[in-house]
Structures are given as structure tokens and as C-alpha cells.
Amino acid sequence: MAKILVSSCLLNCAVRYDGSSVEACSDDFEWLVDTQEIVSLCPEVAAGLPIPRVPAEICGANGTEVLDGTAGIIGSDKTDLTEQFILGAKLALELCRKYNIQYAVLTENSPSCGSNYIYDGSFSGTKIMGSGVVSALLQRMEIIVFSQHTVGQLRELISVSKAN
Numbered sequence: 001m002a003k004i005l006v007s008s009c010l011l012n013c014a015v016r017y018d019g020s021s022v023e024a025c026s027d028d029f030e031w032l033v034d035t036q037e038i039v040s041l042c043p044e045v046a047a048g049l050p051i052p053r054v055p056a057e058i059c060g061a062n063g064t065e066v067l068d069g070t071a072g073i074i075g076s077d078k079t080d081l082t083e084q085f086i087l088g089a090k091l092a093l094e095l096c097r098k099y100n101i102q103y104a105v106l107t108e109n110s111p112s113c114g115s116n117y118i119y120d121g122s123f124s125g126t127k128i129m130g131s132g133v134v135s136a137l138l139q140r141m142e143i144i145v146f147s148q149h150t151v152g153q154l155r156e157l158i159s160v161s162k163a164n
């Protein structure tokens with residue numbers, strides 16, 4: 001049984017900026033929750049951000065650049081939230097280290113949890129390819145990150161390693 005870090009909002013927890021959760025219903029996701037050891041975290045809430053909170057986006061860059069200090073994360077009200085988002089990423093990594101977690105399934109499009117797509121910082125609903133700050137930090141530490149849309153690949157990976 002593998003230990004998997006999963007975004008809380010994919011597990012019916014209403015922790016998103018607008019107090020909602022995210023539907024992750026797929027056979028692969030249900031299989032994961034039913035058969036593996038799930039460690040749930042909302043990095044933004046763990047970092048002390050409230051529910052609800054203003055939506056936030058990375059400003060024209062991705063999570064790697066935020067970690068490197070060359071880009072920031074702002075709220076729609078122009079508040080600089082970079083520090084809180086980096087803290088959330090560090091807390092996620094700490095949890096992975098504590099439980100020896102090698103895989104994560106994180107919510108696509110989020111400035112924290114996105115792994116393939118994020119919003120572009122214009123608050124116009126425009127997505128760009130890139131990762132959020134949590135995914136960027138976990139990937140930097142060689143934790144493999146999937147989204148709710150690619151969880152089938154993780155299922156395959158776990159099934160193959162079990163068979164070998």
C-alpha cells in the first residue's frame with residue numbers, strides 16, 4: 001500500500017477560496033482512496049489562510065519561479081500572498097517527509113496544487129502551462145505529482161510496482 005498526499009479539496013473538504021470542494025469522481029480516483037493510504041492536506045489553509053479567501057494567482061510565471069524568488073502570488077485584491085503560499089508548500093513537503101510519501105495527487109489549475117496548468121495572473125480565467133508552488137517544490141524533491149485528471153497513470157504505476 002502506497003502513501004499518497006491528496007489535496008483536501010478533492011476529498012470533499014470545502015477548503016477552496018470560495019468555500020467549495022472539487023469533484024474528482026473517476027474510477028481511478030475512487031480506487032486510489034479505497035486501496036491506498038491517503039494523507040490529506042490543504043496547503044493554503046495549513047499556512048493560515050482563511051475560508052473563504054480572495055482568489056490568488058501567480059503573476060505571469062509558475063511555481064518554480066515563485067520558489068526561486070523571481071515571481072510572486074497576488075490576491076485579486078492585490079494583496080501579496082507569496083509568503084503564505086511558500087509556507088503552504090513547505091508544510092506539504094514536511095508532511096511528505098514525515099510519512100515518507102513518494103506520490104501526490106493535487107488539484108489542477110491551483111496556484112498551489114496545479115501540476116500542468118495554472119492561471120496566468122490576469123484574473124481573466126486564462127490558463128497557461130505550468131505548476132503551482134506546492135507541485136513545484138514536491139517535484140523538486142523528487143516526489144511524483146499527478147492531478148485528478150492523470151490519477152490513472154498513478155494507478156498503473158502502483159499496480160506495476162506491486163506486480164514486480
Ligand code: SF4
Binds near residue numbers: 045107113
Ligand atoms: S487546490 Fe490545494 S490549496 Fe487549493 S483548496 Fe485545494 S488543497 Fe487547498
